[in-house]
Amino acid sequence: MEKIASLRGFRDISGEEAEKFVRIELVSRAIFELSGFREISIPILEKTELFKRSIGDTTDIVEKEMFTFIDRNGDSLTLRPEATAGVVRHYLQEALHARERISRLFTMGPMFRHERPQKGRFRQFHQVDVEIFGAAEPIVDAELLWMITRMLDRLAVKYYAIEVNSVGCKACREPFKEKLVAYFSEKKEALCPDCQNRLYRNPLRIFDCKSQACIELGKESPLIFDHLCENCRAHFETLTRYLAEFGVDPVFNKRLVRGLDYYTRTVFEVTSGELGAQKAFLAGGRYDNLVEEMGGPSVPGIGFAIGMERLALIMSSSQISKGLKYFLALIGDKAAAYRIPVIKALAERDIPISYSPNPKSLKSQMRHADSIGTDYVMILGEGELEKGIILVRNMRSGNQAELPLDTTSLAGRLQTLVLE
């Protein structure tokens, strides 16, 4: 029989990585709920149209990276490549704009993009997604960045950089695009083929290019940051003041742009040098027009997504001290009668208990106990049965003690046992 393996880019999350995922989830909930966010869960599958309209028709994600298929009834469906679109859909579908002035939501789960996998990039990957609807003021931009630093602090992530920029609003972007196209058109021959194509479709993205020629040209080009309208400039300046008050110290990167069309004004990325080519493990920004463009009222929004796989890569190994572990070793059929009663008694008192399903020699059971990091082994055989006791051995020191063989009192006695 041929073995069946998981699909390319679809992985099992296990071992240390799984523990880190749980820590990310726990810390996320703790931090975000403190700031008034509530957790929601939204579908993985949506109508393709939702993503086309929110992310943008001409983005790479929509053009070539979505898992899209035709359903039995002819609808085009897509596995979500990011979470914001679905959260906006939820916001409108539940009419949250009519029920509360500000909505603070977060969600977590798998996302899907049909890309070639590499370090820190997979076809199914996981994000924690955080969104605020209904607040245009720069204080929430600052608050989000501050929450991010608290979260990374709590997860003991030390070496990272927060990059911030403003990409302006409609009012300042259209005139700027014309300037940009004018600038690059003069030097079109020097651009790489990709960027020659980008020039008319999405000129802002030329700044993302890694080809040396385009980087050189980009150094001299006009920047959106230098052509912000008055309101956008004021927003950004207030943001920097608030960031200082929060004690957040970002890097201002005038060249930072994002791959999704809906961003306005504040955009940011958190990067780590340990991640290889995909150095951003968190990214987000403001999207003041998205809700309206999705058919809702004019409601501003801002949010970010954390790439859990990438974050896990830069988290140090967890050293959470777990409770003491116990192991039950049995010799002989008579002793085996105590197995289930003892296991039940300890588990009911929340004491971690393991055993060998097929107890052979005591030696083999001791090896088993040792291999799983047991702190105390309880030994029960003929001798103990005769004396009416159970032996408890401290696996670190080798010292042993005797306790009465009485399942109703055993758990309590173990909890108060002092055995150096």
Added chain:
RNA sequence: GUGAGUGUAGCUCAGUUGGUUAGAGUACUGGGCUGUGGUCCCAGGCGUCGAGGGUUCGAAUCCCUUCACUCACCCCA
């Protein structure tokens, strides 16, 4: 989608200019120690050498095809 690199035991990897029965470490199981783990010693099982085809008396080794993984590009969390 493009490029490069790598596929040999559960894991990490040796394997000479093609040569007989493919190895080591680790892990696992058992024993030395008949009721006591870790250290030590001994023993044991394990492989369709990624898959398919070709060259050859003979292929893990050379050639072709294919698949998978990894890294990078594009782009992105």
